[in-house]
Amino acid sequence: xxxxxxxxxxxxxxxxxxxxxxxxxxxxxxxxxxxxxxxxxxxxxxxxxxxxxxxxxxxxxxxxxxxxxxxxxxxxxxxxxxxxxxxxxxxxxxxxxxxxxxxxxxxxxxxxxxxxxxxxxxxxxxxxxxxxxxxxxxxxxxxxxxxxxxxxxxxxxxxxxxxxxxxxxxxxxxxxxxxxxxxxxxxxxxxxxxxxxxxxxxxxxxxxxxxxxxxxxxxxxxxxxxxxxxxxxxxxxxxxxxxxxxxxxxxxxxxxxxxxxxxxxxxxxxxxxxxxxxxxxxxxxxxxxxxxxxxxxxxxxxxxxxxxxxxx
Amino acid sequence: xxxxxxxxxxxxxxxxxxxxxxxxxxxxxxxxxxxxxxxxxxxxxxxxxxxxxxxxxxxxxxxxxxxxxxxxxxxxxxxxxxxxxxxxxxxxxxxxxxxxxxxxxxxxxxxxxxxxxxxxxxxxxxxxxxxxxxxxxxxxxxxxxxxxxxxxxxxxxxxxxxxxxxxxxxxxxxxxxxxxxxxxxxxxxxxxxxxxxxxxxxxxxxxxxxxxxxxxxxxxxxxxxxxxxxxxxxxxxxxxxxxxxxxxxxxxxxxxxxxxxxxxxxxxxxxxxxxxxxxxxxxxxxxxxxxxxxxxxxxxxxxxxxxxxxxxxxxxxxxxxxxxxxxxxxxxxxxxxxxxxxxxxxxxxxxxxxxxxxxx
Numbered sequence: 001x002x003x004x005x006x007x008x009x010x011x012x013x014x015x016x017x018x019x020x021x022x023x024x025x026x027x028x029x030x031x032x033x034x035x036x037x038x039x040x041x042x043x044x045x046x047x048x049x050x051x052x053x054x055x056x057x058x059x060x061x062x063x064x065x066x067x068x069x070x071x072x073x074x075x076x077x078x079x080x081x082x083x084x085x086x087x088x089x090x091x092x093x094x095x096x097x098x099x100x101x102x103x104x105x106x107x108x109x110x111x112x113x114x115x116x117x118x119x120x121x122x123x124x125x126x127x128x129x130x131x132x133x134x135x136x137x138x139x140x141x142x143x144x145x146x147x148x149x150x151x152x153x154x155x156x157x158x159x160x161x162x163x164x165x166x167x168x169x170x171x172x173x174x175x176x177x178x179x180x181x182x183x184x185x186x187x188x189x190x191x192x193x194x195x196x197x198x199x200x201x202x203x204x205x206x207x208x209x210x211x212x213x214x215x216x217x218x219x220x221x222x223x224x225x226x227x228x229x230x231x232x233x234x235x236x237x238x239x240x241x242x243x244x245x246x247x248x249x250x251x252x253x254x255x256x257x258x259x260x261x262x263x264x265x266x267x268x269x270x271x272x273x274x275x276x277x278x279x280x281x282x283x284x285x286x287x288x289x290x291x292x293x294x295x296x297x298x299x300x301x302x303x304x305x306x307x308x309x310x311x312x
Numbered sequence: 313x314x315x316x317x318x319x320x321x322x323x324x325x326x327x328x329x330x331x332x333x334x335x336x337x338x339x340x341x342x343x344x345x346x347x348x349x350x351x352x353x354x355x356x357x358x359x360x361x362x363x364x365x366x367x368x369x370x371x372x373x374x375x376x377x378x379x380x381x382x383x384x385x386x387x388x389x390x391x392x393x394x395x396x397x398x399x400x401x402x403x404x405x406x407x408x409x410x411x412x413x414x415x416x417x418x419x420x421x422x423x424x425x426x427x428x429x430x431x432x433x434x435x436x437x438x439x440x441x442x443x444x445x446x447x448x449x450x451x452x453x454x455x456x457x458x459x460x461x462x463x464x465x466x467x468x469x470x471x472x473x474x475x476x477x478x479x480x481x482x483x484x485x486x487x488x489x490x491x492x493x494x495x496x497x498x499x500x501x502x503x504x505x506x507x508x509x510x511x512x513x514x515x516x517x518x519x520x521x522x523x524x525x526x527x528x529x530x531x532x533x534x535x536x537x538x539x540x541x542x543x544x545x546x547x548x549x550x551x552x553x554x555x556x557x558x559x560x561x562x563x564x565x566x567x568x569x570x571x572x573x574x575x576x577x578x579x580x581x582x583x584x585x586x587x588x589x590x591x592x593x594x595x596x597x598x599x600x601x602x603x604x605x606x607x608x609x610x611x612x613x614x615x616x617x618x619x620x621x622x623x624x625x626x627x628x629x630x631x632x633x634x635x636x637x638x639x640x641x642x643x644x645x646x647x648x649x650x651x652x653x654x655x656x657x658x659x660x661x662x663x664x665x666x667x668x669x670x671x672x
Binding site for chain 2: 218
């Protein structure tokens with residue numbers, strides 16, 4: 001159909017107003033919620049990010065001042081440390097580093113566990129145990145990590161003592177250059193439950209006769225994984241990866257519980273969510289900055305969310 | 313060309329709670345088309361999977377020619393299997409599906425192409441090569457899955473109810489085609505089915521299975537003409553063989569209500585004077601139905617219960633002293649409630665003893 005024809009068809013088309021009204025009525029509740037809680041705050045932040053703020057009072061238009069101040073704030077990006085790769089590097093690089101480590105690790109681990117559990121007796125119990133981490137509130141995870149890494153009572157240090165590495169015993173969450181990795185490990189534990197569950201259901205959806213057929217065709221375990229299992233669970237991988245990325249972008253409670261509002265000693269594992277919270281709700285209130293940081297987060301999350309939403 | 317031999321093969325599941333195969337002895341000759349026939353749950357698919365190497369026998373041994381393959385993996389046995397649901401790899405095209413076993417076995421690309429061309433021509437699926445399985449009809453999937461099996465030139469073909477997902481017309485077509493392929497390729501084939509028509513029309517020999525054991529192995533004709541047990545007799549034939557209880561005495565079988573039928577079992581010997589409970593078996597198609605009295609030696613009298621005209625033949629259900637006996641006749645004038653005589657020839661009568669074994 002040519003453009004002209006399409007236009008004609010649409011212009012001439014009889015609009016069924018009654019139907020349109022009905023559709024509108026049904027859409028209204030959802031759209032209202034979506035508007036009030038999603039689009040509204042986003043638009044408000046976009047506008048607000050160009051204004052000066054006195055606590056929660058909007059002041060004069062300041063153009064890009066909030067943006068330039070935020071992007072040069074060492075708490076958001078510490079360029080010198082970033083180039084030297086020493087912590088603190090600022091919330092944005094730290095958040096992205098977290099993502100780079102967390103997503104592949106939790107994805108691969110989830111897949112490995114799902115494959116491992118697939119043919120085991122008692123797989124339901126094992127799956128439940130692993131998934132338990134994902135169902136636990138993230139604040140609790142943060143507190144648990146505090147205990148795990150505690151120098152006296154912590155399991156991790158106890159383990160080091162048991163294997164004779166007493167020299168390594170320390171308060172891991174207070175070590176500026178290591179602390180973030182310790183927290184990432186905790187996050188991976190949480191997210192692995194989720195990716196394992198998705199992979200498990202994807203694996204369960206593979207017809208066993210396909211794998212038997214591949215065995216008869218001569219494929220060993222590795223070829224069966226590469227040629228049959230992996231291509232068939234690939235769509236799930238996209239979901240796991242993107243959900244993982246969004247999860248890390250929104251991360252807050254683990255960091256807050258483990259390191260307080262500053263995000264560890266000298267902000268060494270501060271993340272974007274924490275900076276939004278600090279800018280908006282601690283003295284001095286920097287509402288404009290909070291909006292800018294939240295918008296930066298949104299800029300990363302939006303395309304990911306759009307990709308997931310458009311998937312078949 | 314491979315001779316397959318199963319010796320005392322037993323397979324338990326769930327730590328012995330389920331016995332899928334119980335001490336199976338079976339020989340499949342070089343190039344033979346053997347059909348495993350039996351009702352669902354009789355263990356025929358398990359037997360096939362044991363030959364494929366997808367299951368490991370709990371007891372017993374499997375030999376291919378002189379080689380013991382019991383512990384060999386499926387890929388080391390050089391068997392090809394066609395699954396009931398075809399098991400085509402959904403993410404691969406028809407070409408990739410057929411090519412896969414060759415690729416795994418490192419067959420050089422030129423030879424792969426050659427063999428794919430050869431096989432797809434043989435099965436008339438040349439124009440489907442770039443399609444994904446989801447775009448194919450049931451028959452086309454079936455052919456693709458056969459092509460994947462054939463292209464490898466395996467030593468043994470294993471087919472697990474390959475026609476059961478096709479519609480009736482296509483099933484007839486594929487039956488002929490499969491038989492043609494097997495004749496052409498001359499590869500030892502084991503074919504599992506619960507459909508006796510398929511078994512009778514395709515098999516060189518048929519192994520009838522029930523409850524995990526092989527009940528009889530015979531050529532189709534022999535299976536039909538000399539079923540060794542009442543179970544086999546009732547499993548083969550449509551409708552199944554009639555079995556009428558009676559007592560054998562002095563060369564005759566006395567049925568209830570004083571009817572007696574002479575059976576000259578030539579080999580009857582000293583035990584002749586003893587009486588023994590037996591079952592008299594007559595196939596429905598071997599009965600003739602007479603409305604008037606008949607002077608035939610072997611006649612059973614009963615009352616017509618129902619008449620089922622099925623076009624090419626008619627089934628007459630006759631009540632003989634409480635036993636429903638079926639007769640399959642070309643045409644009939646009898647009606648419900650008529651008193652009729654069912655006659656049969658001596659050579660059409662089978663006698664089974666108490667244990668259900670065919671008497672000589």
